[in-house]
Amino acid sequence: MRRFMDRDLLTALVLFGVGAVFSADGGDEVKDWIFPLLATYLVFGIAAALVALVAFRAIAKRLPDIIHLTPEDRIAYFDVLVFFLIVLAYVLVMYGLGFWLSSLLMLLLTSVYLTLDKTRKNVGLALVVPVVACVAAYLVFTHVFYVPFPEATWWRGLGLG
Amino acid sequence: MIEGLMQALQPSYLLWLTVGVMIGMVVGTLPGLTATMGTALLVPFTFALPTGAGIAMLGGLYVCAMFSDAIPAVLVNTPGTPAAMATGFDGHPMCLQGRGHEAIVAACFSSALGTIFGATCYLLLAWPMIAVALKFGPPEFFWLGVFALTIIGSLAGDSILKGLAGGAIGLLISSVGISHGNEVARFTFGVPELRGGVSLVAGLIGVFAVPQVLSMVTQLRQKEFIAEYKSKSGETWKTIKKVLAHPVHIVRSAVIGSFIGILPGAGSPIAALVSYNEAVRWSKDKSQYGKGDLRGVTASEIANNAAAPAAMIPLVTLGVPGSSPAAVIAGALMLRGLNPGPELFQSDGTLIFTFGWSLLLAGIVTFILGSLFAPALARIIQIPLRLLAPLIMLLAMIGAYAIRNNIFDVYFMLGLGVFVFLIKRLGFHPGPIGLGLILGPIIEPSLVQALYIADASSIGQVFFTGTVNIILIALSVFSIAFVVWSNRRERAQKRTSASVVGQAAAPVGSTE
Numbered sequence: 170m171r172r173f174m175d176r177d178l179l180t181a182l183v184l185f186g187v188g189a190v191f192s193a194d195g196g197d198e199v200k201d202w203i204f205p206l207l208a209t210y211l212v213f214g215i216a217a218a219l220v221a222l223v224a225f226r227a228i229a230k231r232l233p234d235i236i237h238l239t240p241e242d243r244i245a246y247f248d249v250l251v252f253f254l255i256v257l258a259y260v261l262v263m264y265g266l267g268f269w270l271s272s273l274l275m276l277l278l279t280s281v282y283l284t285l286d287k288t289r290k291n292v293g294l295a296l297v298v299p300v301v302a303c304v305a306a307y308l309v310f311t312h313v314f315y316v317p318f319p320e321a322t323w324w325r326g327l328g329l330g
Numbered sequence: 331m332i333e334g335l336m337q338a339l340q341p342s343y344l345l346w347l348t349v350g351v352m353i354g355m356v357v358g359t360l361p362g363l364t365a366t367m368g369t370a371l372l373v374p375f376t377f378a379l380p381t382g383a384g385i386a387m388l389g390g391l392y393v394c395a396m397f398s399d400a401i402p403a404v405l406v407n408t409p410g411t412p413a414a415m416a417t418g419f420d421g422h423p424m425c426l427q428g429r430g431h432e433a434i435v436a437a438c439f440s441s442a443l444g445t446i447f448g449a450t451c452y453l454l455l456a457w458p459m460i461a462v463a464l465k466f467g468p469p470e471f472f473w474l475g476v477f478a479l480t481i482i483g484s485l486a487g488d489s490i491l492k493g494l495a496g497g498a499i500g501l502l503i504s505s506v507g508i509s510h511g512n513e514v515a516r517f518t519f520g521v522p523e524l525r526g527g528v529s530l531v532a533g534l535i536g537v538f539a540v541p542q543v544l545s546m547v548t549q550l551r552q553k554e555f556i557a558e559y560k561s562k563s564g565e566t567w568k569t570i571k572k573v574l575a576h577p578v579h580i581v582r583s584a585v586i587g588s589f590i591g592i593l594p595g596a597g598s599p600i601a602a603l604v605s606y607n608e609a610v611r612w613s614k615d616k617s618q619y620g621k622g623d624l625r626g627v628t629a630s631e632i633a634n635n636a637a638a639p640a641a642m643i644p645l646v647t648l649g650v651p652g653s654s655p656a657a658v659i660a661g662a663l664m665l666r667g668l669n670p671g672p673e674l675f676q677s678d679g680t681l682i683f684t685f686g687w688s689l690l691l692a693g694i695v696t697f698i699l700g701s702l703f704a705p706a707l708a709r710i711i712q713i714p715l716r717l718l719a720p721l722i723m724l725l726a727m728i729g730a731y732a733i734r735n736n737i738f739d740v741y742f743m744l745g746l747g748v749f750v751f752l753i754k755r756l757g758f759h760p761g762p763i764g765l766g767l768i769l770g771p772i773i774e775p776s777l778v779q780a781l782y783i784a785d786a787s788s789i790g791q792v793f794f795t796g797t798v799n800i801i802l803i804a805l806s807v808f809s810i811a812f813v814v815w816s817n818r819r820e821r822a823q824k825r826t827s828a829s830v831v832g833q834a835a836a837p838v839g840s841t842e
Contacts, residue, residue, distance in 0.1 A: 180756045184495055191502050191517060200511030200781050204774040208505070211498040215491050236755065245548035252547050253748065256723060260740060272727070276720050283550060283716035291716075298717050306728060309356075314363065314371060316732040 175226075175233040177219045184216035248283070255279050267321030273303045331453060334683025338691055343383045347688055350387035351695045354394030355703070358410045359402060360725065363732065364531065365395035365411060366654035373662045381666055382681055385659055386688035389642075392655040393692040396598055396635045397441035397700055400627070404433045405710050406556070406722055408539035412530060413598035413634040415764050416606040418538065420619060420626025426557050427622050431708035435569040438700030440583075440628040443573075444635030445693025447584035448591060452639045452646075453686040459640075460647045463592045468779035469793050473802035474593070475773035478600050480806055481607035482762045483813030490817065493762045496753075500537075500766015501773070503528060503746070510778040523738035532730035532739035533746060533767045537760045539726040540747020545754075546719040556711040556718070566701050573628050579609060580632060587633030591640025597653045598634040598641075599768045605633030611812060639689040645670050646682050 172178065191209045196202050226233060238246075259275035266274070276299030281287075284295045310316045337343065350372070357368035369388045376384030399410030404421035417437060424433040451459060466474070482493045506517045507527025518524040546556070562568075573580070583605040590601035609629035610619045619626050641652030642659070649671025651657035660670045668674055668681075675682055713721075730743040750760050784792040793799065 176756050180492060180495070180753075180758075183753060183756065187499055187502070194517050194519075196514060198512055198514065200778050201509040201514045201516065203781075204770075204777055205502055205505040205516065208498045208501040212495060212502070215495045215498070218491060241551070242548075245551065248550060249544050249547045249751075252719070253544070256744070260727075260737075260744065263737070272724055276724060279720040279723070280717055283547065283719060285550065285716070294714075294717065299720070302721055302724065306724065309360075310728055310732065314367075314732070316728070317735055318731070319737065 172223070172227060172233050172235075174235045175223050176236055177234060178223045179236065181216040181219035181223070184212050184219070188212040188216065251282060252279055255282065264319050265321065265323040268318035269303060269307055270321065272306075273299060276303060331683045333680045334685075335687045337382055337680065337684040338386065338687035342380075343386050343684075343688065344691070344695075346379060346383045346387040347390040347692055348695055348699075350390030351394040351692055351699060354391035354696075355398045355699065357391065358395035358398030358400075358414075360410065360729065363410075363729065364654075365392050366658060367733070368392075368395055369655045369658040369662075373658065373665070376662055377665075381663070381668065382684040382688075385662060385681075385685050386692075388655075388659050388662060389639075389685060389689045390692040390695065392659075393441075393445050393635065393638050393689060394696045394699075395655075396445075396638045397438055397631065397696050400437035400441070400631055401434060401707055404430060404437065404627070405707070406539070406718075407542045408722065408726070409534060411598075412534055412764075412768055413602055413637075414630070415534065415538070415599060415761070415768065416602040416630035417627055417634075419606065419630075419761060420621070420623045423620070423622035424624070424627065425708075425711060428557050428560050429622065430557065430559065430711055431562070431565050431704055432569050432572075432624070433627055434704040434708055435566050435701055436573055436624050436627050437631045438697055438704060439570050439573050440580075440631035441635040441700070442693040442697035443580060444584055444587055444632035444637075445639060445696065446690055447632070448588050448636035448639035449686055449690035449693065451588045451636075452643055452689065453683065456643045456647050459589070459592050459643055462589075463594075463644060465796075465798050466593055468776045468783060470796070470798045470802065471593070471776035472773055472780055472793070473799055473806065474590075474600070475769050475776060477802050477806045477809065478604050478607070478769055479765065479773070480809035480813070481603050481765060483607075483809065483817075489757055490813070492756070492758050496758050496760075496762035497766045500763040500768075501770045502766075503533060503763075504530075504767050504770025505774060510775045511781075521738075523736065528742055529730070529733050529736075529739045530767055530771065531733045532743040534764055535726045535730050536743035536746030537750050537764045537767065539722060539729075540744060541751040541754055541760060543719045543723050543726070544747070544751045546715045546722075550715050550719075554714050556715065559709055559712050566704070569624075572624055576625060576628070579612075579625055579629065582608060582612070583629045583632035584636045587636030588640040590633070591637030592643045592652055594644055594650050594652050598637040600772065601637035602630040602634040603765065603768070605629045607809070611809070616816065635693065639686070642685070642689070646675055646685075647672060 188209050191205060255275060255278050259271050263271045277296060280295035280299055281292065284291045311318065353368060353372060357363045357365060368391050372388055372391055376387055395411065396413055399414035400417040400421060401410065403409040403414040403418035404425050407418050407422040409415045409418055421433045421437065424430065479497060482497045483490065506524055508525060509516050515525050586605040586608060587601040590604060606626060606629045609625055610616055613619065613625065641656045644650045644652045645656045645660055649669065651660045663670050726743065727740055730739045731737065733739065750763060754760065780792050
């Protein structure tokens with residue numbers, strides 16, 4: 170069972186998945202498809218080679234290259250998950266709240282969450298830095314580089330974009 | 331030529347050049363803002379200036395952005411523009427070793443050297459160089475791309491197979507969108523936003539910045555900062571001496587950068603990647619590349635900056651811009667009723683030479699400003715990770731969005747970023763994926779165009795004849811053979827040293 174956590178076997182599975190996604194589309198015209206087709210064959214070929222390598226290691230009774238998840242890793246990946254979920258929520262509400270308000274909320278939430286040692290000073294920093302960063306980014310990107318960021322749609326009438 | 335120099339040295343010209351350099355510093359440092367975008371935004375401001383001063387300002391911005399894109403690559407492993415991808419391979423490990431200041435100064439000085447070399451080629455060798463560049467057609471560009479792909483051997487890390495797979499994934503992602511042959515929609519899966527293809531900049535931010543931010547989050551409980559910053563006196567001069575200690579390496583990187591720079595469509599990213607690859611290949615001690623070797627930073631930065639002035643050579647000699655910022659500068663000239671090309675070279679040679687000298691001076695100004703700001707910039711790594719990770723994520727979001735003002739690019743960047751973060755755990759290196767993303771848009775159109783040419787003759791004649799093709803094929807084969815040979819040698823050396831250690835350890839065990 171441990172062999173299913175072999176790094177090379179998991180890599181092969183990922184590559185089969187990528188190859189399958191890019192095999193889902195195709196056509197007859199050589200010039201349109203030759204390039205992605207060659208790259209897909211390469212991906213499948215490498216995946217097959219890795220499976221063969223894993224099988225050879227199993228037959229030869231060599232130690233597999235197992236991925237280990239320590240308890241510290243689990244905590245770290247939980248932090249990543251929470252961080253990413255906040256970022257995902259930010260992207261989803263961006264059109265409702267407007268770019269800058271949602272960015273400020275994302276920065277505040279992630280900075281406070283990632284502040285493990287929640288002393289008054291650290292939390293204060295986690296609140297002040299996002300505000301300063303958002304104001305600076307707003308001035309640079311909106312008034313210097315004229316990037317048209319999404320405006321708020323949930324309260325357009327209030328003019329809080 | 332002397333008249334051009336005198337004009338370029340006028341205080342007002344130098345002032346506008348410095349303004350361009352300073353704007354370039356900001357543009358290059360912020361991922362998502364490219365030199366092309368910066369020059370395009372600056373064009374309207376040049377209308378109020380004399381033509382020479384206006385294009386000097388644009389040139390200054392271009393040259394400096396080619397340096398400052400190294401700053402985020404070094405500090406947070408996120409290239410400011412695609413041209414700095416190779417800089418991060420060694421620049422960021424240097425930063426992790428507390429040598430961020432050294433890496434930035436090396437990038438800055440190398441950029442100045444590269445710019446001076448490229449601008450000298452522009453001033454002295456424009457016509458002979460363009461004669462060679464004209465020998466490059468679609469098959470030659472295809473083989474150049476294939477040759478650049480062989481850099482995977484240097485980037486793959488422990489597993490060549492995973493390096494190749496990463497490169498193939500990058501190439502596949504780059505093929506999403508309308509095909510180059512019969513304009514067929516490929517791999518769009520019914521998503522209209524994918525018809526226009528994926529954004530290269532958003533892709534590179536996804537490959538490098540997002541996994542880096544997520545890695546920072548995983549390290550949060552182990553360390554507070556990216557690395558400790560230690561201020562050392564005389565760091566700038568020491569670094570300059572270290573860079574100058576490798577003259578052959580400098581000349582090789584500058585020649586590669588200048589030559590690739592004049593090839594329209596190839597540009598600074600390819601120049602930097604090929605130069606990095608050659609630096610690794612020709613080095614006697616390859617073991618430190620990818621782990622914080624100063625030569626990795628200088629190879630990339632000399633080449634990508636040499637390519638910037640060189641990209642102006644086809645513009646002023648043939649009227650064909652060698653890069654996107656060169657195309658914007660061509661537009662700025664055309665808006666003033668000046669058509670870049672051989673006629674302008676003859677009718678207003680002073681302007682052409684003023685521009686060449688301005689590019690050279692931009693390299694010097696970039697070095698002065700860059701080395702002044704380097705200590706302050708290097709301190710960014712002392713921002714606590716808990717604050718830095720969200721800030722980089724915000725900049726990544728803005729960068730991915732700003733390039734096309736399309737929220738879909740943000741989704742794509744995030745998805746790709748999480749994918750790369752996860753497969754890094756399996757032993758993938760982000761470099762080959764980024765390489766595939768950059769080279770795909772160069773290799774595929776060249777392949778398709780060459781296949782169209784082959785319709786009128788034969789594939790063998792198009793792809794396998796001609797001096798340039800044969801040289802590039804030979805170089806590619808040599809490059810692959812070299813990677814295989816050096817990997818075998820490395821493995822054999824490891825086995826030998828392991829057996830020596832085993833023999834040395836055996837008596838100790840026996841006495842116990």
